[in-house]
Amino acid sequence: MNRIVVISLSLLISFAWGIFFLSPKNKTLNFLKEEIGQKQFELQSQEEYLANLTRTAENLKNYQIQLAKIDSALPDTPELPALFDFLQKSASQSGLVLKGLEATSGTQAEEGLRETRLNLLLIGSYTSFKNFLSVLEYSSRLIETESLTFSSSEAGLINAKIRIKVNSY
Amino acid sequence: MIEIIPKPAQKLPLWQNILFYFSIAVLIASFLSYFVLGHFIKNSQKTLQELEGTLAREKTSSQLLLEEEVFNYQKKIADFSLLLRSHLFTSKTFGLLERNSHPKIWFFQFNLDSTKNLLVLSGEAEDFSVLGQQLLIFKKEPLIKGLDLSNISVGRKGRVEFTLNLSLAPQLFR
Numbered sequence: 001m002n003r004i005v006v007i008s009l010s011l012l013i014s015f016a017w018g019i020f021f022l023s024p025k026n027k028t029l030n031f032l033k034e035e036i037g038q039k040q041f042e043l044q045s046q047e048e049y050l051a052n053l054t055r056t057a058e059n060l061k062n063y064q065i066q067l068a069k070i071d072s073a074l075p076d077t078p079e080l081p082a083l084f085d086f087l088q089k090s091a092s093q094s095g096l097v098l099k100g101l102e103a104t105s106g107t108q109a110e111e112g113l114r115e116t117r118l119n120l121l122l123i124g125s126y127t128s129f130k131n132f133l134s135v136l137e138y139s140s141r142l143i144e145t146e147s148l149t150f151s152s153s154e155a156g157l158i159n160a161k162i163r164i165k166v167n168s169y
Numbered sequence: 170m171i172e173i174i175p176k177p178a179q180k181l182p183l184w185q186n187i188l189f190y191f192s193i194a195v196l197i198a199s200f201l202s203y204f205v206l207g208h209f210i211k212n213s214q215k216t217l218q219e220l221e222g223t224l225a226r227e228k229t230s231s232q233l234l235l236e237e238e239v240f241n242y243q244k245k246i247a248d249f250s251l252l253l254r255s256h257l258f259t260s261k262t263f264g265l266l267e268r269n270s271h272p273k274i275w276f277f278q279f280n281l282d283s284t285k286n287l288l289v290l291s292g293e294a295e296d297f298s299v300l301g302q303q304l305l306i307f308k309k310e311p312l313i314k315g316l317d318l319s320n321i322s323v324g325r326k327g328r329v330e331f332t333l334n335l336s337l338a339p340q341l342f343r
Contacts, residue, residue, distance in 0.1 A: 003181065003189050010192035014199045022199060025206040032213035039220035046224065050232060056239050067242065070249045113248055133260040142252055144283075145259040151278045167252060 073142040078106055078116045078168045083141065087120065090139075094132035096124035106168070114168050117146070122160045126152070129160055141166055257342040259283045265341060266290075269310050271303040283342055288335040291320075293328045300329050312338045 060067065080103055091098040100121035106114045122129065129150065136143045143164050150160035228236070262281055270276070271294070278291035294300040300321075307313050315336030324330040 003185055007188050007192045010196040014195045017199045021203055029210050036217050057235050070245050130263050137258050146284050147282045149280045
């Protein structure tokens with residue numbers, strides 16, 4: 001056979017083979033490579049996320065005291081008996097008499113926080129009352145004094161009514 | 170006339186030889202490439218399958234627990250920071266009153282709403298002049314934003330009874 005014919009046929013077949021068989025295969029391979037790259041990125045992100053999570057959990061262990069304070073300020077339940085006990089002891093240590101104590105039902109505030117309000121009726125001197133308020137303000141339970149009403153008598157004693165708010169989950 | 174002596178075979182040009190071998194090589198290479206690409210595709214599909222399997226694998230219980238613990242504390246810290254920033258120191262009102270009370274004034278009723286920054290004081294003054302001085306003292310205090318006098322009456326022993334509505338600056342409680 002004439003060599004020119006062989007050359008022409010070879011090049012023609014190669015060209016047709018490339019168009020109809022190699023090119024689709026190459027496209028498939030490129031698509032797969034892209035998919036692999038994407039999945040590898042996802043896997044890497046997932047691994048980094050888990051590593052960060054582990055690191056954060058480890059870091060949290062170094063702040064146990066601070067976290068305990070946060071737990072105390074924001075307990076999982078209102079923990080009213082413990083709070084009542086604290087209020088009674090604080091009032092007594094400040095020199096006040098706790099005449100009455102009632103809790104209103106908790107309301108669900110924004111972002112899952114539950115607000116519980118308590119009304120306190122107290123009798124004592126002005127100084128004792130000031131001390132008691134300071135104790136409430138600096139307590140680890142993060143007590144908010146929303147309102148306070150008191151009237152004083154000429155004997156120097158005051159009758160006070162305080163509304164406080166505590167938060168829990 | 171019949172030629173007895175055979176002619177030497179005609180030599181092909183060099184370019185034709187090169188092109189001939191080149192075209193054959195291209196043909197073989199293209200056939201081989203088909204199989205090589207097939208092999209790579211098979212390998213890539215296997216790798217992809219493995220990666221998808223790893224990604225689809227569910228988190229272990231310890232990972233879930235870790236995640237819950239961290240997110241729980243993250244929320245608690247955020248909530249705590251928010252509450253701490255808005256924490257009110259109501260007892261500072263007493264300091265304000267102690268600094269600004271006239272010695273001849275006696276406050277017998279005190280109503281504070283720290284959420285609205287409002288303080289209502291009911292008191293007794295020796296006379297109107299003392300009450301006027303008290304109002305001036307309160308007006309000079311930058312932490313008192315508004316002042317409203319009401320319910321003025323002359324009570325027992327000629328003393329002046331009054332009610333004061335004070336609007337307090339929010340920074341007083343911070």
